[in-house]
Amino acid sequence: MKALVIYYSRTGNTKIAGEAIARELGCDVEEIFDTVNRSGPIGWFMAGRQASGKMLTKLQPLKKDLAGYDIVIIGTPVWAYTMSTPVRTLLAENKDKIKKVAFFLTMGGRGDATTFQGMEEVCGKKPVATLALLTKNVKNGTYVEAIKKFAGSLKA
Template sequence: MKILVACYSRTGTTKEVGEAIAKELGADFDEIVDLKKRTGLPPIRFLIAGKDATRKRKTNIKFERAAAGYDLIVIGTPVWAGNITPAVRTYLGAQRLDGKKVAFFCTYSIGHEKVFDEMKALVPKSVVVGTLGIPAKEVKAGDYLKRAKEFAESLKK
């Protein structure tokens, strides 16, 4: 089975989890890049990013690999203001995922409960085979690897 793990990560936290999952699965890894500048003073950049996520905005992105050539696509996002990021929202609309097996993961500080429902709604003709939410503090502490490995193992079945 050919597998792709793709994720957006502004700070590197979600990318770290995505790379660990890709390694466990023996999968290709692709980073989704948001072409909108999301840097600046912390309070301002968080407010703008959260507003974009809450308003369900899309953004210009780039990525290397098309999902069409894969049997399973694992897609990751950080959670911003309880929502998926504009980059992942755009990615889910840009890729051809109809009939594909997909799995989702997210990293979050608070409020990730509706994220997977939102992601599923954006790919209604895909088969969702798993989800994983990991608190950002677990990633920073290095306490996420067991859960990432268990998630990867569940996707192999």
């Protein structure tokens, strides 16, 4: 099964998770880049507003074609109890290319269920698996077992 891990990460946590999932699966991986600068306090504030307003952004062009994969594994940080604006945009623009989908996220503490539900709605597909990680577990390295289990369920 040809798999792609694709993720957005503002401050690196979702990147750590995404790269680890791709390593575990031995599959392609791509980081999504926004054209909007989201650094600093203003970036943080705008991110929250745009996420809760379900707004879209302009992404930098993707390198991979999602239609070329049997499964696409999509990762986002939780922003204001929902997916990040770049991931909402990715899903909205590519949903027709996605055959099978799985989701993962990182979060400070709350909003995984609403985020997964929102991703499913925008994508129009039920994920075959989901993984929610706490930022603190990503930072202290105790996320590895969860990633192995998630990747294992995708290989099965």
